[in-house]
Amino acid sequence: MTNGWIDIKNTDMMLIMGGNPAENHPCGFKWPLEAKRNRNAKMIVVDPRYTRTASTADLFLQIRAGADIAFLGGLINYAIDNNRIAKDYLLNYTNAAFVVKEGFKLPEDGLFSGFDPSTVAYDTATWNYEEGGDLSRKSADADPPAQKPGAPAAAPPALPANAAYDLALQHPRCVFQLLKKQYSRYTPEMVERITGIPRDLFLKAADLFTSVRKNGDMTKAATIIYAVGWTQHTFGTQIIRTAAMLQLLLGNVGRAGGGVNALRGHSNIQGATDMAGIFDNLPGYLKVPNPTDSDLTTYLKRTTPTASKPGPWQSFNYWSNTPKFMVSFLMAMYGDAARKQSDFAFHYLPKVDRNYSWTEIWDNMYRGSVKGMFAFGMNGVMIGPDQQKNIDALKKADWLVVGEIYPDETSEFWRAPGTTADDMKKINTTVYRLPCAGFAEKDGSMTNSARWLQWKNAALPPPGEARLDQDILAQILLRVRDLYRKEGGKFPDPILNLTWPYTDPEHPALADVAREINGRALADLTDPATKQSLNAGQQLPGFAWLRDDGTTSCGNWIYSGSWTEAGPQLARRGTEDPSGLGIFPNWAWSWPANRRVLYNRASCDSVGRPWDPERRQVWWNEDAQRWVGNDIPDFKPDSHPKDHMGPFIMNPEGVGRIFVPLAGLADGPFPEHYEPVESPVQNPLHPNQSSSPVVKKFTTAADKFGSPEQGFDVVCTTYRLTEHYHYWTKNNPVNVQLIPEPFIEIPVELADQIGVRGGEKIKVTSARGTYAAKAFVTRRIKPMTIDGKKVYQIGLPIHQGFRGIQEDAERNARTPANVLTPTVYDANAYTPEFKGFLVKVEKA
């Protein structure tokens, strides 16, 4: 979330799409309702199903699963056409005025410039800004002096330090004009053809959402709220991008009641991401080294961005501090072994040579190259796409270690439904099942959607033989280290020299770990600006203290400040809210630097006054010559507005990116609507390039895809219910009582067509598998007309599997929903597609 849950109460307009917060985030959904109750805010819900969220909306639109970019692109088009945009914001806080390189081509035919069919990837050289200065006066000319196109550069393409720009936004290759051109194709008629939302209804929604910028009013704010209904598509990242662009266009980012807000589906998924839950990240979103990074300097040169902006503007370019973050991280990892002379032990870090995302790991296991797996805190058989492929992969593994609180499907993959006694004999995987502590049995911190680190205490000890995860991991590490010590190995140093400074090494206290993550001074330090000093060994007050000379250590720079000398900031419970904006600065601790709304400089106009005097987050104090406010300014505190420093300090441009240059995204600098890999229609925008050109399809025998011609003509989506939590609560009688059985939601019209009534069994078949459950015949999903074709959508909850109270009692079919889903994933975030695929529906 750019903002936070509570901040939603400050909004005037909500677009909830690709998420169902009323059902999946019921506690947080209080805040959207507060906004409705206290501000008369409007809520628009766009979803393939009329959900419980929709029941509280002012306007509900039923969209075809996977058509989100078309809808949002239509909104962008509407906002530009009707001048419902934040002109000043756009000009000063985004790259709308930047001029894009000659040779860049929009995807009228489905492809941006630079596509290479042989590698199924884009050469992003043309996805860049023009080098140069102010082109405002020259924009009337057909073309400015052209760069020599396609001149092969020895070094990988970089952003120009001095980007060309046109403050009149008239240059044909300025980002704004390209944006306008790109989305001029997303007319209400086109939106209707792709999404199935009738034109009039779309226009109603577009008018409502953009009404916050009616007549140039800048006081109101609109927020966009989403969840995995957007991310779990092959173009998920680009859907979110479209939302971000729309919000930049309307000047909603950085503002109370604005932003682009991802709702996290687990209590600590934000923490997992922050702490490098993804293979290509190190903690704090540092990049994982790759084989070309021969030493730390090379790595830092590759990963530290340089400012790229119009000459007269300034860019804080906060990632220019990457060396400080990285060196401090290495100091935290390897302690005494990390010395300047040893290149801070950079060579201990693994170099990632290719994609090791979740889906790839399971594919590798299926192909036989991954031999074993630790599965902690996740039920791999259930959460990945294409369950059968996952089960078959585990059958080929040598060993599997599962740390769980219940016997789950993963640890019992060998007795999945349909596995015969003979089959079982052929499975040679050794499964170790380790009972682990549940969430109430451990202390530690969780990082919520609002980026708050909140400390919790253990409520009770783990039962029976269950152990804490960190104890299990510590003991594995200590024994492996002993083995390396005794027996040596190819490269024992990273293990032998790993710092393990905990009071009880076999049972590391999470408080110790949290302090280590915050970081400490390794030498006496003095801040040159404030003359404050810090003694060696003291906790760091924040990431501003980080050094790249080995005098600080920090496990995750964005968490620096969470556990200072003043104590655990993440355990604070202050309920003061002086501004009334729900900032609660003394409740827990929000990264970065306890800022509650990211990019909050953008909540002020260019001279530093809040856009809305009623919602004052930060502002420029001329007397103090500083940025001050109710929130911590997410900005260089002493940068005078006249300096024109951009508010988006994490971008090299200093401004929000409407156009994402270079390799920021794998599938295009602007989002383009592509069809899901399995779609009932060909893409009406460009039928010859229907789905994303860069989407990877796996090629094993298990990877099958269906088409309408084969009879797979119903769009299926999967979702969670409020009554259950993923695959755990089917072990809890209360939850089972609330929703005892799996079901499939189908429209009344489809039910009539196949002759079933509510509660009767139906069978859903995809190219990969079959799922049978009772039909939930509802009017909450209506048949749609997509590009002139009648299309049904159905939906099924994902909670039931083959282990649980009802499952063990043989009261349900014991098939999990992911037998149906395809193994394809987003080209940027590697998130698999769970939200839109094709099936056929029959009476069982």
Added chain:
Amino acid sequence: MSQATLEIRAISGHSGSVPGAGVRREFDVCKLIDTTTCIGCKACEVACLEWNGLSFSETVFNNSYQTMPETQWNYWNLIKFNEHEREDGTLQLLMRKDQCMHCEEPGCLIACPADGAIVQYVNGIVDFQQDHCIGCGYCVTGCPFNIPKFSPTARKVFKCTLCVDRVTQGLEPACIKACPTGCLHFGTKPDMKALAETRAKQLREYSGFENAGVYDPPGVKGTHVIYVLHDASNPELYGGLPKDPHVPWAVSFWKKPLKWIGNIAMIGGLLGVFAHYLRFGPKIEPADEETPRQGGAAPRTGTRDPGGRP
């Protein structure tokens, strides 16, 4: 809770005085349910189960998110889900938390014959005292909201207590505590009524629900659980919320006129026959002499019925 006699305003099946009537100064409590912000998360259902320690019952999917068709003796709080298609073709998913309404004029209490089995506290809460309940089920008949439910095993009737055990300790009911969206409120009746009216006005003025209103049915002299409805003119849409509930006419007739007619008739009957006896006396058994005895005196004892039928 029945020990707190001074807090009792009305007692079922009770002769004589009510110990708490007019003694204690107490606010009328009220639960406000804003159906327009209910998201059907069922947190209230679970909180009710947990706080009251209710046993589990097996459920079956029945073409709805609704946990079960209606409340049960061991399930006092149930969100009713209703899909409703409006005239303009737009859909509504109406969700209403169903539980005891704690009527100001409780049909259950009126119908109940067992002394002290149902009490109404001075704060308005209507509570069943299972130790006095005789399991007759008249409360089931007396309730206009289909709330009291008979347990075949306990042979007693159970329902929502408005967490009177919590309320008397200054806490809100468990469902209120658990509600994540602020759709449930708890306070004094005047406060809740005012809050509800404000919300209904907001819905009429800003959300386009022209018929939004507050459900506090006068037929039972108001309830201590009130609703804000999108369409107060159509409460039946919300899982059969009665439009104009009142104590069933049969129960009223039975407990008022019929009772008086019956009492008068019974007493009148007794007095009548007594008066008759005083005035006319008995019909003296006529002497036997008129009948010539045939044969000797047969022993009376052991006389067998000759059984001869013609």
Added chain:
Amino acid sequence: MSATAILANGRVLRYSFHERLVHWLAGFSYVYLLLTGLAFWSPWLFWIAVVLGGPTASRELHPWVGLIFVFATLLMYRMWSRQMHETESDKEFWRALGHYVRNEDELVPSADRFNAGQKLLFWGFLWCGILLLLSGLILWFPHLIPWSLRYLRYIAVIVHPAAALLTIGLFIIHVYMGTAMERGAFGSVIRGDVSTGWAKRYHRVWYEHLLRDAAARK
């Protein structure tokens, strides 16, 4: 058709043992039903249920005893229904009711085995018994009546006490007449026999019939 006869001792057997047994089966069950029913009828009489073993036991037993009462009533129907048809003299009886009330029995038309009042009692109890049974079954299992059929419960809570009240009226008269008013009648349901004078005065037609029967048997 009758189990009655003139006995050797000159008295007249009015009710056979079987009839008396059934009468008292009905009688005692009715009294229990009356008492427990009254306990539930009015809070002022709730103590009766307490005295009779506790209110819960009363609620549990009332319907079972009700079944016994209905059973006894059905036996009575089998025994007596053919003697309970209204006759011309019954109509005269009603016209002469005032005389009967004023104990001017010589002005009352002579009756067969049962006079019009007894027939009223019989049919009244029979029909009220059926109503009580039907409404009682609903009241016995109110929780099995679905909400959509709740009107059945409403009807039952009216019909049950109303029918009971009618029987109470009949019962008061019946008990009064059988014990206090009509001397000799009580003995007829205890010992079974009445004096010939009694038989002649109140049920002359029946008595004469018995005489004819006796003569015919000789």
